[in-house]
Amino acid sequence: MRKKASISRAVREALASRPCVVEALKMNIVNYSALARFLIDDVEKRLGKKVNLASVKMAIVRLARYETVRRESLEKSLIRVIGASSLTFVDDIAVITLWEKGAYKMMSKLFEKAEKARFFQITQGVGHMTFIADNNIYxxxxxxxxxxxxEAIIENQTAIVMTSPREILETPGVVSYVTSMLSSKGINITQFISCHTDSIFVVNKQDAIQVYMTLNELIEKFRQIMRKHD
Structure with missing residues (x-):
């Protein structure tokens, strides 16, 4: 049993650096024998000894079953969270990044601007701060x-704000799921900000309608699934 456990651990570690393969495992579209042959050299290096191909295949099968169940559970959570979300479209904004020392000197004035802004966000990085504001404040x-x-300025931006239930705070993968979907459509996210239950996607103005429609279609799709299971 100790040998099998070691092989299982080595297989998990070998797959950890191959997220696309793990996704395929979750979808049950992998040839286990072919994957075992592909991974066996990596597994043997991790264990420092020769292993049986059948043992590697069995470890993959067990991992696939676990990942499938985990994926189904995660998908249910994603459907509940995204399906219960709503969207807000904030047009005509800009992104301005200041060097940290300069930002601190301007802080009181910046907060004065925030009080009257239609849209205003602040994020702090290492050595700089980024402010996202409507065009009037900008x-x-x-x-x-x-x-x-x-340090930098990006004009002609739009924010799409996805407001979700509090469950999003404890649900892994929501942001990853949405950003992967946008990335697959060739959409660049200029800035992403998480503010409690708000997920704020800042994109180029020319991409904004496509982003909004993509997220809206996803929300409606998940709402239909939720209604079928009510």
Whole structure:
């Protein structure tokens, strides 16, 4: 039993660096024998000894069963969270990034702007801060912030805000699922911000309608699934 457990662990570790293969396992579309032949050298290196091909295949089969059950459970959670979400479209915004020292010097003025802004978000990174604001506030900032404080500016942006139930705070994979879907359509996310139950996707204005429609169709699809199971 100890040998089998070691092989199982080595197989899990070998697959951990191959997320696409793991996804295929979850979908039950993998040839187990072919995958065992593909992984056996990696497994043997991890264990430091020769192993039986059949043992590697059996470890893959057990892992596939586990991942399938886990995927089904996760999908149910994703459907509940995304299906209960709603969207808000915020057009005409810009992204401005300041060097951290400059941002601190402007902080009181920035918060004054935030109070009257139609849309305003602040995120802090390592050595800089990014502000996302509606165009009116952005134009004021451009006039008042010294140019040497500014690291980067991205104009003509739109925010799509997905507001979800509190369950999103404890549900893994929601953001990954949505961003993967957008990525598959060739859409670049300029900024992503998570604010409690809000997932904020900032994208180029030219992509905004496609992003909104994609997310709206996904929400409606999951709502239909939820109604069928009620």
């Amino acid at each position: 134009e004021e900032l451009r006039q008042e912030v010294p140019s040497n404080f500014i």
